[in-house]
Amino acid sequence: MKNKNFVSLFKWIAVAEGISYLMLFAVSMPLKYIWGIGQPNKVIGIAHGLLFVVYLMMLPELRNVLRLNGKAMFWLIIASFLPFGTFVGNKRVIEPAEQRIN
Numbered sequence: 001m002k003n004k005n006f007v008s009l010f011k012w013i014a015v016a017e018g019i020s021y022l023m024l025f026a027v028s029m030p031l032k033y034i035w036g037i038g039q040p041n042k043v044i045g046i047a048h049g050l051l052f053v054v055y056l057m058m059l060p061e062l063r064n065v066l067r068l069n070g071k072a073m074f075w076l077i078i079a080s081f082l083p084f085g086t087f088v089g090n091k092r093v094i095e096p097a098e099q100r101i102n
Contacts, residue, residue, distance in 0.1 A: 003065045007098060010058050011090050017055045018086035020048035025083070055080055066097040 028041040056077070063073055072093050079085030079093075 006058075006061065006065055007094065010055075010062050011094060013051060013055050013058060014086040014090050014094075017048070017051040017080065018084065020044060020051050021083060021086075024048050052080060055086070062094075066094065066101060068093070068097055072097065 024041075024044050028044040031037040032041040059073065059076060062068065062076075068076075075093055076089050079089035
């Protein structure tokens, strides 16, 4: 049960990280550079940075829990740098690995 909770938490963090990434570039950057409103950029930027670090710090334990190989880990790391990447990583890497171990 502990492992299932960890995977669920990781998936939640991955989605939150992906949303914060999209909000950073689709909402707060235009507000800052087009309309000169910088405060949302600071708040969303800090939230995104924190979620990004947590996502990366959770990856080693996720590898142990889901028994992921190096290729899967590579794609999950790359996913964290791409818009929509964490959503795709959840669907193409994490969910199949969950089914495999259950």
